[in-house]
Amino acid sequence: MAFVVALDGPAAAGKGTLARLIAQHYGFHHLDTGLTYRATAKALMDAGLPLDDEAVAERVALTLDLAGLDRAELSRHDIGEAASRVAVMPAVRRALVEAQRAFSAMEPGTVLDGRDIGTVVCPQAQVKFYVTADPEIRAQRRLDEIVERGGAQDFQSVLSDIIQRDERDMGRADSPLRPARDAHLLDTSKMRIEAAFSAAKTVIDSALRT
Ligand code: DC
DSSP states (O other), rough: OEEEEEEEEESSSSSHHHHHHHHHTTTTTEEEHHHHHHHHHHHHHHHHHSSOOOHHHHHHHHOOOGGGOOOHOOHHHHHHHHHHHHHEEEHHHHHHOOOOOOOOSSSSSSEEEEESIIIIIIITTTEEEEEEEEEEHHHHHHHHHHHHOOOOOOOHHHHHHHHHHHHHHHSSSSOOOOTOOOOEEOOOOSSHHHHHHHHHHHHHHHHOOO
């Protein structure tokens, strides 16, 4: 059985960066599952289809090619918003979760990050992390990214987006964002990414020895 590292947590908590560092260090395959929801939403938007028709969205989700997911192309704010709306539909989640599970079985191991990896997609994962940080800190990080890309936005609107996204992700009926019972908590509010990576490595190394 492939070794699976599951990382869950709210937007901009640092789980993507952490997942990439872990995958690189251990030579594991990495899947940012948020991109699967984003790609589904973008395909609907590009085709001028509604975001709230479950049967249509399911059909799009079933034909998604995981190999073609491009973070740069899918990082747009409006795509993230649309993704969190598409992600409340059970038929869409079923289709994408199946593709994510198939990915997680790749040898020698995989790292998946998202909202429901440790709870729903890979409950058997050998190691689970719940990565979080205070909303204000996450909003500041998001704002820094926007500014770095040459954009402009005010802190309050980024913060209210983050809070609204948290509510939608944690409040939905199907697979809400929450820590798995056996997840290791990593609060990155006051922790640099190097420190979070080092803490994660200790846990993974120990699981690999058993
Ligand atoms: O992590 P992100 O911003 O790329 O995710 C976009 C949306 O996709 C997010 O609001 C919730 C949804 N999502 C999900 O429901 N389950 C996942 N495993 C990953 C993302």
